[in-house]
Amino acid sequence: MPFACIYVPNFPLAAALRAEPELQPRALAILEGKPPLETIIAVNEKAAGMGITSGMTKAQAELCAELALRPRSALQESAAHAALLDCAQSFSPCVEDAACDTALLDLAGMESLLGSLPEISRAIYSRAAALGLEANVAVASNPDAAVLAARGFAGVTVIPAGKEAEQLGPLPTEVLFVNHLQEDRREGDEKKAAARLLETLDRWGIRNLRGLAALPEVSLSERLGQEGLRLQQLARGAASRTLVPVEAPPVFEESVELEHSIVLLEPLAFLLNRLLEQICARLGSRALATQELRLTLELENFSALNRQSVINNQQFVRTLRLPLPMLDAKVFLKLLQLDLNAHPPGAPIVKIHLAAEPARPRSAQAGLFLPPSPEPEKLELTLARIAGLVGENKVGALELLDTHRPEGFRMRRFVAEVPRKSSKTPDVPEEPSIVTALRRFRPPLRAHVTLENGQPTHLVCQKKDVQGEVLWRAGPWRFSGDWWEREAWSRDEWDIALQNNALQNDALSNGDAISFCRLVHDLLGGGWFVEGTYD
Amino acid sequence: MSSAVVSTSAALGRPFVFDADADAEVRSLPVANRRDQAEAQESPIARILQSTIKNQQSKIPPARVTPASQLEIRPAPEMVSSGVPAIDALTGGLPRGCLTELCGPASSGRTTLLLAALAAATRRGEFCAVVDASDALDPQSAAAAGVDLERLLWVRCGEDLSRKKNSPRRPPSTPLRAGSGTEENGNQKEGGPISRSSLAREACPELVEWVGIFAQATFDDRTNSRQSEHRLEQVLRATDLLLESGGFGLIALDLGDLQPQAARHIPLTTWFRFRRAVEYTPTILLTVEQRPIAGSCSSLLLQLGPADRSAADPENTTPAHARLLTGLNINADLIRSRLDRKPARSVVFATKTAWAG
Numbered sequence: 088m089p090f091a092c093i094y095v096p097n098f099p100l101a102a103a104l105r106a107e108p109e110l111q112p113r114a115l116a117i118l119e120g121k122p123p124l125e126t127i128i129a130v131n132e133k134a135a136g137m138g139i140t141s142g143m144t145k146a147q148a149e150l151c152a153e154l155a156l157r158p159r160s161a162l163q164e165s166a167a168h169a170a171l172l173d174c175a176q177s178f179s180p181c182v183e184d185a186a187c188d189t190a191l192l193d194l195a196g197m198e199s200l201l202g203s204l205p206e207i208s209r210a211i212y213s214r215a216a217a218l219g220l221e222a223n224v225a226v227a228s229n230p231d232a233a234v235l236a237a238r239g240f241a242g243v244t245v246i247p248a249g250k251e252a253e254q255l256g257p258l259p260t261e262v263l264f265v266n267h268l269q270e271d272r273r274e275g276d277e278k279k280a281a282a283r284l285l286e287t288l289d290r291w292g293i294r295n296l297r298g299l300a301a302l303p304e305v306s307l308s309e310r311l312g313q314e315g316l317r318l319q320q321l322a323r324g325a326a327s328r329t330l331v332p333v334e335a336p337p338v339f340e341e342s343v344e345l346e347h348s349i350v351l352l353e354p355l356a357f358l359l360n361r362l363l364e365q366i367c368a369r370l371g372s373r374a375l376a377t378q379e380l381r382l383t384l385e386l387e388n389f390s391a392l393n394r395q396s397v398i399n400n401q402q403f404v405r406t407l408r409l410p411l412p413m414l415d416a417k418v419f420l421k422l423l424q425l426d427l428n429a430h431p432p433g434a435p436i437v438k439i440h441l442a443a444e445p446a447r448p449r450s451a452q453a454g455l456f457l458p459p460s461p462e463p464e465k466l467e468l469t470l471a472r473i474a475g476l477v478g479e480n481k482v483g484a485l486e487l488l489d490t491h492r493p494e495g496f497r498m499r500r501f502v503a504e505v506p507r508k509s510s511k512t513p514d515v516p517e518e519p520s521i522v523t524a525l526r527r528f529r530p531p532l533r534a535h536v537t538l539e540n541g542q543p544t545h546l547v548c549q550k551k552d553v554q555g556e557v558l559w560r561a562g563p564w565r566f567s568g569d570w571w572e573r574e575a576w577s578r579d580e581w582d583i584a585l586q587n588n589a590l591q592n593d594a595l596s597n598g599d600a601i602s603f604c605r606l607v608h609d610l611l612g613g614g615w616f617v618e619g620t621y622d
Numbered sequence: 623m624s625s626a627v628v629s630t631s632a633a634l635g636r637p638f639v640f641d642a643d644a645d646a647e648v649r650s651l652p653v654a655n656r657r658d659q660a661e662a663q664e665s666p667i668a669r670i671l672q673s674t675i676k677n678q679q680s681k682i683p684p685a686r687v688t689p690a691s692q693l694e695i696r697p698a699p700e701m702v703s704s705g706v707p708a709i710d711a712l713t714g715g716l717p718r719g720c721l722t723e724l725c726g727p728a729s730s731g732r733t734t735l736l737l738a739a740l741a742a743a744t745r746r747g748e749f750c751a752v753v754d755a756s757d758a759l760d761p762q763s764a765a766a767a768g769v770d771l772e773r774l775l776w777v778r779c780g781e782d783l784s785r786k787k788n789s790p791r792r793p794p795s796t797p798l799r800a801g802s803g804t805e806e807n808g809n810q811k812e813g814g815p816i817s818r819s820s821l822a823r824e825a826c827p828e829l830v831e832w833v834g835i836f837a838q839a840t841f842d843d844r845t846n847s848r849q850s851e852h853r854l855e856q857v858l859r860a861t862d863l864l865l866e867s868g869g870f871g872l873i874a875l876d877l878g879d880l881q882p883q884a885a886r887h888i889p890l891t892t893w894f895r896f897r898r899a900v901e902y903t904p905t906i907l908l909t910v911e912q913r914p915i916a917g918s919c920s921s922l923l924l925q926l927g928p929a930d931r932s933a934a935d936p937e938n939t940t941p942a943h944a945r946l947l948t949g950l951n952i953n954a955d956l957i958r959s960r961l962d963r964k965p966a967r968s969v970v971f972a973t974k975t976a977w978a979g
Contacts, residue, residue: 458748459904461869469867473777473860481778485761485771496761501775503749503869521706523949523973524733524763526756526878529780542942552728561945582947601928602728603947619760621950621975622733622878 089204089248090230090330091192093175093215094223094237095167098188100129102167103157105219105365106343110155118145119159128159162342170218170369172335177372178211183230183330189237191230193330208243218368227251232324235296238262251324256297260288263296263318284311284318296322339377340442341365348387348435355436356424362441363416363423376412376448380419381405385438403432410502411463412446418464425471429479461503470501491568492576493607493618494527523621525605528553531616536606543581543606546617552587553604553617559584563608581606582621698961699921702746702906705738708971709924712956716872717921720960721897721907725914726926731952732878732910733758734973735926737767739872739908744770748871751775751864755857756879766976775870779856780849850884858892865899865907873900877911885915893919914957921960929953929970949974 095101099117104110114133118125125145137151148154168187175182178201181193194207201207208224215222225236225244232251236244239258246254264281287310293299299322307315320326341362349355359382370377384403405426407419449463461469473482484501532553537545548554560583567577587600603621608614701715709715716722716739726732736752743750750773752759757778765771857875864873877885893916900907909916914923929951955968 458746458871459869460749461867465867466869469863470775472863476859476863477777477779477856483776484774485764485776487761487765487771498776521734521738521971521973522763522767523947523975524737524767525760526728526733526758527760529757559945560942561947562942581942600727603950619758620728621947622729622731 089194089198089226089228090233091178091194091208091211091224091226092185092230092233092237093171093190093192093211094225094234095171095188095215095220096223096238096241097129097131098167099159099164100131101188101220102160102163104131104221105167105170106160106163106361107157108219108361110157114139114151114154116143116148116154116156117159118148118156125158160344162344166341166365167220169335169338169340170220170365171215171222172333173369173372174211174215174218174220174222176335177214177374178207181330181332182335184333184335185230185234189234191233191330193332194226205243205245208245212243214372218372219365227324229324229327230330231321231326231328235262235321235324238265246324252297252300252322255322255324256295256300258296260285260293260295260299260322263321284314287311337373337375337445338442339366339369339445340440342438342440344438345436348437350435352424352427352431355427355439356420358439359423359441360416360420362439363419366441366443367414367416367419370414370443370445373445374448375445376414377443378409378412378446379444380407380409380423381442381444382407382423383440383442384432384436385440386432386434387437403434403436405430409467410500411504412448413464413467414448415464418468421468422471425468425475429475463503466501466503491566493566493578525619526622527619528617531607531618534606534615534617536608536615543583543615546583546585546606546615548617550617553585553602553620554587555600556586557583558586558601562606567610575611577610579608579610580618581608700904701961703742704735705740705742706735706971708969709735709954712954712967712969713922713924713959714961716906716908717961718904718906719900719902720921721893721900721909721916721919722922722924723914723916723920724908724910724924724926725912725957727912728878729950730926730928731950731954731973732926733763733876734767734950734952735924735954736874736876736908736910737764737769739906740764740774740874741768741770743872743906744768744773746871747773749773749775749869750872750874751777751870752874752876753777753779753857753860753864754876755779755853756876758876758879763976775864777860777864779853779860850880851887853880854884854887858888861896862899865896865905868903868905870905872906872908874908874910877909877915880911882911882913882915885911885913888915890917890919893917920958923956923958925955925957927953927955946978947975948978 099119100115103115103117112133114137115131116127116134116139117129119128120126123145127139127141127143127145127148130139130141134154137154139148139151139154145156148156164187171188171190172182172184175190175192179192179194179197181195183191185191192211194204197207198204201210204226208226212222212224215224223237223241223244225233225240225246227233227236227246228248228251232246232255235255235258236246239255239262244254264285288294288299293302299319302319304316304319307319311318317326343358343362345358349358366377382405384405386401386403405423407422407426409422413419470482480498482501483498486497486499488495488497528550532548532550534546534548534554536543536547542560543557545556546554560581562581562583563579564581565577565579567575569575570577583604583606585602585604587602605618605621607616607618609616699717699719701713701717703710704713704716724732724735740750740752745768750769752774754777757780759776759778761771764774857877861873861875864870896907897916897919909920914920914925950973951970952973953968953970
């Protein structure tokens with residue numbers, strides 16, 4: 088039963104590089120501790136070549152001008168750990184979260200799905216790289232051998248079954264104590280015991296796993312006890328255990344803390360792009376998409392209140408809800424940019440947190456003979472741009488409300504996917520008659536109406552096109568409703584034909600400028616209004 | 623001269639097929655020059671050159687010149703139903719990938735035709751967009767016309783904020799009651815000094831209302847051009863974005879309430895751009911306006927107007943409450959069509975109101 092291990096060496100450094108990939112070619116060191124007692128805990132190869140080592144103080148490291156120093160970030164590390172688990176879960180449902188930098192996968196049965204073991208290993212390596220992690224991948228017949236190989240060998244390692252001892256032999260004995268020696272994960276006693284064991288083996292002249300594997304078991308047991316035997320089993324690659332699978336929660340969040348606050352949208356967009364790419368890569372590795380993006384910006388001096396956003400403890404939150412699940416970082420970035428343009432945070436930003444709500448990707452295939460429809464991603468961008476132009480509530484689809492109130496409709500989001508209606512009960516008749524349309528004036532035009540025997544005979548309005556002698560009238564038609572609520576309405580409607588004197592001489596009207604209008608008398612508020620023209 | 627021309631073209635590797643231009647050039651030369659040429663042609667060097675050129679020409683195949691009769695003809699656009707059978711009979715339908723203009727004054731049936739076209743497009747399963755310059759679309763009319771509202775994108779242009787700020791108008795049947803919300807009513811407070819306007823209102827309420835309406839009209843005239851420009855800018859940019867997005871079966875620009883003077887501010891290049899944007903796409907670009915504004919960019923131009931005014935017969939002595947507006951008779955003139963060369967002709971069709979049954 089093959090197992091794979093994904094190990095990210097120098098994890099704090101890898102997490103920092105994942106958050107800031109542009110630091111890759113530079114010398115980088117990670118600092119930890121409270122100022123001014125910060126010390127270096129991790130360095131990359133370039134920094135090591137410049138003489139920077141772990142344990143140096145910040146003041147010492149700062150003497151090297153080319154060195155980039157970054158504080159250790161728990162947020163970055165947790166995001167990198169989540170990405171590691173996403174990578175593992177994209178290959179196997181049975182994943183053990185062995186450590187923050189190590190994930191174990193059960194590859195049983197995966198060969199028929201994903202190819203041979205070397206192919207799977209290379210695919211895992213590539214997927215981890217795509218998620219911004221430079222990992223070691225090892226495949227062995229038992230989990231512990233895979234872990235040791237991943238920690239000991241760089242790149243991709245595949246150990247054939249039965250050759251574990253031979254392959255693991257050259258590895259130094261330190262690989263057995265990597266976890267124990269890391270200060271932040273183990274208690275002080277365990278660390279001391281591990282250091283003592285390592286010292287003992289070193290004193291015996293045992294420097295690699297081959298030497299430890301060759302020791303007689305009884306003698307080793309007499310001197311080091313059960314721990315010694317366990318270590319020997321590990322060194323032989325013969326230890327056997329079952330995985331403890333974890334179900335990684337579907338949380339897709341990325342954060343970045345900024346040393347210097349951001350005040351412009353352009354650098355913010357640059358950082359958002361990086362976060363979005365990471366989130367999209369993670370979602371993609373789990374074959375998921377997202378329908379909701381939540382951007383939380385922590386602000387430096389929060390003073391300006393923006394009522395449209397949810398504000399909680401100096402945070403500026405914007406939520407981007409999409410009509411359909413999508414997975415396109417560029418589209419998301421543009422939508423967030425447009426949204427932030429319309430609703431700027433109003434203060435410098437010190438921390439960015441981006442979360443995506445996972446959703447199953449849409450599985451729709453357009454028919455060959457169906458009429459074309461707008462692409463959802465393009466359409467969403469277009470709608471966001473138009474909303475920026477005309478206003479958010481001024482673009483969308485119409486929805487009629489179940490009321491007789493005039494203007495009884497509301498705007499809702501326009502989606503280019505309409506659920507198919509059953510063909511048996513069509514809502515729309517096949518060939519409806521040509522219905523006279525009304526062109527509305529919004530708001531209705533206030534008019535002065537001359538009445539004769541209670542009927543309008545002349546109309547004066549602020550719009551020149553809609554005034555003149557009333558040639559013909561039909562009505563009144565009385566409408567009222569919602570009398571049980573504050574927004575009660577009651578009105579008399581007239582359909583009138585107006586002889587428009589203003590347009591009488593217009594060449595377009597040919598001397599016959601008659602327009603049909605809907606005239607409304609508001610019975611509650613008083614006043615006459617021209618509501619629209621029949622056109 | 624002729625030989626010189628031939629040699630230059632031969633040096634460039636382009637053998638002549640038609641020498642008509644060169645001959646004409648030679649003919650136009652002065653006589654002295656022709657004599658020089660004749661002498662040059664007779665010289666042995668010229669003869670050698672000519673023979674060399676002829677040899678070279680015989681080796682190079684002449685460039686193929688496609689005769690005009692074999693030029694690729696742009697395929698005729700697909701015509702789809704406009705939703706009005708009479709208009710379909712007149713024009714053959716609305717052309718896809720082209721710009722169609724519907725012109726006419728108020729109550730000429732432009733919006734009715736627009737809604738019919740939208741209904742026909744949504745019945746075909748297409749998505750449509752209306753860029754509404756005056757926010758004039760009536761949802762109830764659209765639904766009654768058979769438009770599938772789920773497939774209709776409505777872009778409502780216009781300034782909302784400025785209206786709210788500047789206008790003391792109040793739509794009918796709002797929660798505001800008389801004396802509680804309008805600016806005029808708010809001026810006179812209890813126990814405060816009586817203003818001149820309140821005295822005038824008491825003396826002649828009708829006069830005050832008239833003055834208010836005319837003052838508002840004057841204000842509107844002043845701000846009208848600015849608002850029109852703003853709306854036009856919104857309309858054009860929104861249309862650009864929609865055309866760029868693609869996938870719509872019909873995109874309609876409703877400029878029906880825009881004054882022709884304001885609509886003429888749209889540069890002709892914009893219409894050329896729109897025409898190019900819809901070309902070779904299945905989108906129908908439809909504009910509704912008072913007068914034609916797109917010039918030669920439109921493939922189809924329909925002028926709409928009332929066929930008769932029998933519906934508004936002032937001699938009708940029936941009481942008003944016994945009358946009913948049952949519909950309009952519309953006359954459609956085909957002013958221009960790039961798609962056929964038939965002479966301009968017209969058609970009349972009748973519309974009926976939603977309550978006419």
